[in-house]
Amino acid sequence: MKKTLLGLSALLTIGTASAQGTITITGAGASFPYPLYSKMFAEYKGANVNYQSVGSGSGQKQILERTVDFAGSDNPMTDAQLKDAPGKLLHIPTAIGAVVPAFNLPGVTKLNFDGPTLANIYLGKIKTWGDPAIKKLNPGVTIPPLPITVARRSDGSGTTFVFSDYLSKVSSEWKSKVGAGNSLQWPVGTGAKGNDGVAGVVKSTPGAIGYVELVYAKQNKLNFGAVKNRAGKFIVADNGPASKAAEGVVIPADTRVSLTNSANADAYPIASFTYVIFYQDQKYGSRTEAQGKALKNLLTYMVTTGQQYNEGLDYAKLPAGVASKAKNIINSMNYGGKKL
Structure with missing residues (x-):
């Protein structure tokens, strides 16, 4: 398969016919996973996905402002940033790069x-x-x-x-x-x-x-x-x-952790999870329950079926234990207190 690297400022828009109809999910942030996300979203059949590769800092800013459905970031947000958010933000890793x-x-x-x-x-x-x-x-x-x-x-x-x-x-x-x-x-x-x-x-x-x-x-x-x-x-x-780099590292329940300078004798020392960041309660602004469910379905795909694309694009898959933690986090999503 020929790999194609899309431009940093490009907007990835993937349209699919699906049970979700015309629901569009928007994301912005890290360029680090952009080649992987381009492939994942192109193959996904559950919704339209727009992802703008504008850097992790911008992605974090946009999720705090609630102008996107999810942010891409190669570093987890700090406790201080999370405290200032208008709702509870969650992190899930999608790959190791x-x-x-x-x-x-x-x-x-x-x-x-x-x-x-x-x-x-x-x-x-x-x-x-x-x-x-x-x-x-x-x-x-x-x-x-x-x-x-x-x-x-x-x-x-x-x-x-x-x-x-x-x-x-x-x-x-x-x-x-x-x-x-x-x-x-x-x-x-x-x-x-x-x-x-x-x-x-x-x-x-x-x-x-x-x-x-x-x-x-x-x-x-x-x-x-x-x-x-x-x-x-x-x-x-x-x-x-x-x-x-992730082997032997204690991964906390919220998955926010540094993998650099791993003690593993065979690890590459400058490695990291890349994360998706989103709100636990999807009921805010003009969002509908269907939009919340569509996002949950996309995130579930990214840590399960979508993992098949990681290695072909030079990313490592999530370890099984980390993928399990990610699914638990996704399953905690709700819409105004109602489980999605």
């Missing part, structure tokens, strides 16, 4: 990185590819001494959160000076919108490095580095190593 350091170095296809080195590149402390820290991780590799062009997100981004969450765990300097978040005060870098925007900067700029979700690196034919995990192994991102 990997964030990779993609690079453009003429003549170089494979590189090793570790957390401190990536942090120092993004702190602006490592400025050229010929830096001793990079050479030490890559013995025998002839690396051109080009200046490093740092590419990063300009929009509120769950991919940024995942990457910066990882850096905060492996670099005390990064944690104290920059920290983790959807939007950051970047020390250096060229900003671009969406995973596809960052991928575009890397692809067009010799000497560039940028963090992107795995599928965007593959579809743009970008080289990406192996990253040293907590066990000291250099791991190349793939479905298996990404899935390993």
Whole structure:
């Protein structure tokens, strides 16, 4: 099957004939799972689904404002954000994805990185590819001494959160000076919108490095580095190593958890769940009970039948225990107190 990456700002509209008639479900947010959601929604037969890939930060804002039925986000909302919401918001993970350091170095296809080195590149402390820290991780590799062009997100981004969450765990300097978040005060870098925007900067700029979700690196034919995990192994991102990041992690009932820098010896260290966020009580504004049921049916599909599309698009499936927790969360949805 040929994979097609749709543009970041594109609006995915899938129309189907169904028992739900003309019900349309709207969502917005993360670009991280956009290739997967494009496929899921194209195959879904229960309703029309519109999903706008505008970044996790925007998705969270829109679900708080109740202008969409669901938000896509690569990081869970904080307790403070949830407290400010006009109703109880729920999270369910739909996949596990990997964030990779993609690079453009003429003549170089494979590189090793570790957390401190990536942090120092993004702190602006490592400025050229010929830096001793990079050479030490890559013995025998002839690396051109080009200046490093740092590419990063300009929009509120769950991919940024995942990457910066990882850096905060492996670099005390990064944690104290920059920290983790959807939007950051970047020390250096060229900003671009969406995973596809960052991928575009890397692809067009010799000497560039940028963090992107795995599928965007593959579809743009970008080289990406192996990253040293907590066990000291250099791991190349793939479905298996990404899935390993969730093994041994205690998943809370609400599923909000970080998977970065996993202790699993075979895990890729910059991995994360990607989430859908929605209201438990679907009776608000002018919403009908049928709309609430349509959303519940879609979400159930995403964590069950829809999982068949994850691996073919370079995402890991939900572990069985996590999928079970997600179904329990979905089943708690109601319409004005009435179970959907």
